[in-house]
Amino acid sequence: MKPEAEPNRLRRKSNPEPFNMVLNTVEEPNNTKQTFFQLLGGEEKGIETIRNLVETFYDIMDSDPKAAGIRAMHKQDLTEAREKLFMFLTGWTGGPQLYIERYGHPMLRARHLPFPIGESERDQWMYCIIKAMHQLAFDETMMTKLATQLYGVADFMRNR
Numbered sequence: 001m002k003p004e005a006e007p008n009r010l011r012r013k014s015n016p017e018p019f020n021m022v023l024n025t026v027e028e029p030n031n032t033k034q035t036f037f038q039l040l041g042g043e044e045k046g047i048e049t050i051r052n053l054v055e056t057f058y059d060i061m062d063s064d065p066k067a068a069g070i071r072a073m074h075k076q077d078l079t080e081a082r083e084k085l086f087m088f089l090t091g092w093t094g095g096p097q098l099y100i101e102r103y104g105h106p107m108l109r110a111r112h113l114p115f116p117i118g119e120s121e122r123d124q125w126m127y128c129i130i131k132a133m134h135q136l137a138f139d140e141t142m143m144t145k146l147a148t149q150l151y152g153v154a155d156f157m158r159n160r
């Protein structure tokens with residue numbers, strides 16, 4: 001098993017991406033901090049929920065005309081994109097750092113530079129993820145918190 005200190009070491013390193021690219025914590029009303037991953041159900045339920053979210057997200061991107069613009073940027077076969085987003089979001093929400101363990105620092109902005117991303121593309125991405133959360137009947141508060149944090153990441157991807 002990987003030592004707990006690993007993600008902290010990665011977070012302390014200076015890098016050009018905001019803190020919340022790697023881990024999100026949520027301040028609860030009783031002042032305890034829980035990660036999204038814990039709030040989504042932790043090891044088993046959380047993993048399953050994130051997997052369902054990613055599958056639904058890409059199914060929507062693949063079929064909804066409103067997302068045709070960003071769908072066209074992706075490869076025909078979405079298998080790898082599905083797997084990578086699942087791995088990334090698992091770590092980003094505070095679960096196991098599956099993406100980092102396999103691919104190293106996400107450098108998401110750099111990895112998105114080949115794709116022209118403006119407000120429209122950002123909004124199409126957000127449309128798919130919000131629609132997916134609705135389809136999966138996410139709790140309203142959780143949906144709002146996740147959407148707010150993900151909007152920050154999506155907006156950070158803009159390169160035009």
Ligand code: HEM
Nearest residue numbers: 070073074075081084085088111115121122125153154157
């Ligand atoms: C803002 C609009 C966005 C657009 C248009 C976009 C588009 C893309 C495209 C075209 C790819 C390549 C997929 C392929 O190989 O077929 C990609 C990869 C990826 N995207 Fe996005 N993306 C956006 C936002 C985001 C956000 C907000 C996240 C995370 C929360 C994210 C996470 C990823 C990850 C983890 C990969 C895989 C990177 C790799 O290792 O190659 N993307 N994205």
